[in-house]
Amino acid sequence: MTLFRTVDAPPAVALFALNMAPTVGPAELAGIAVLAEDLGYESLWVGEHPALPDPAGSASPFPPDLELVDPIVHLSYLAGVTSRIRLGTGIVILPLRNPVVLAKQLASLDVLSGGRLMFGYGVGYIEPTFRAVGVPYRRRLARALEHVSAMRSLWHDEKPEFHGEFVDFDHIAAHPRPVQAPLPVITGGHAPAALRGAVTHSHGWYGFGLPPATVAWMKEGLRREADLHGRPDELGPLGVTVTPPRGALRPEMVGEYQKVGAERLVLFPPDGIDLAGLTDYVRAHAPGKIGATAFTG
Secondary structure, three states, X not given: OOOEOOOOOOOEEEEEOOOOOOOOOHHHHHHHHHHHHHHOOOEEEEOOOOOOOOOOHHHOOOOOOOOOOOHHHHHHHHHHXXXXXXXXXXXXXXXXXXXXXXXXXXXXXXXXXXXXXXXXXXXXXXXXXXXXXXXXXXXXXXXXXXXXXXXXXXHHOOXXXXXXXXXXXXXXXXXXXXXXXXXXXXXEOOOHHHHHHHHHHOOEEEEEOOOHHHHHHHHHHHHHHHHHHOOOHHHOOEEEEEXXXXXXXXXXXXXXXXXXXXOEEEEOOOOOOOHHHHHHHHHHOOHHHHOOEOOOO
């Protein structure tokens, strides 16, 4: 089996961080989301940090008063104000979540969005957040991978059952099931452990803040992990999603990302941008303006 999906067309364009200012409010959020959908953006992606250390110190790169709307709540709102554009968690910090509860939330979101959800997860790196939630920081990858497998059972098995170190259940059911079968799962992260999770448990890999040359280098890491640990046939070829370095994306760069196999570019608008500036940014980076593939649903 070929490890990576074949990319025969320019990448699709997506938008990151609408659960932050200046789109924390419902009217601002709806306006930008509908605009992106009308312009042919393929998807909208949101990240999460349930709580941040105060003061930030060396444990966190973020200010403690960062406004960041919960990704599941945020995407549920977007599901109601859009009709075609896909919705991605980029990422949910999976070890912090109860997998049975999260599986129900994600399945419900997939149903209410008409099958538009992509579930991206990561393992997290801000240790004080783990302490606040009451989850051990150590072995967070192992915990996350168990959570993925357990949620898949709840989503897709006729009789859900999972017995692991961190998750244990049988003789339960959870409905409704996701519209999509399978529900797309994407692993985010650059460390070898994250690459291993993408290869062994996910349909795709998400790299953040990477120029094309680094994407090519990361793909070599993914190949090494596949050689070491294998890849289940049922997952199929691995898709590659990338957020380029923050800010404007030159049209000529779209072709460079296509050459290294990126099928989706999730754009991160500049820091400190206001609503008018974000509107201009979204218009300027529409697929037709930068030579990307437009999404029609």
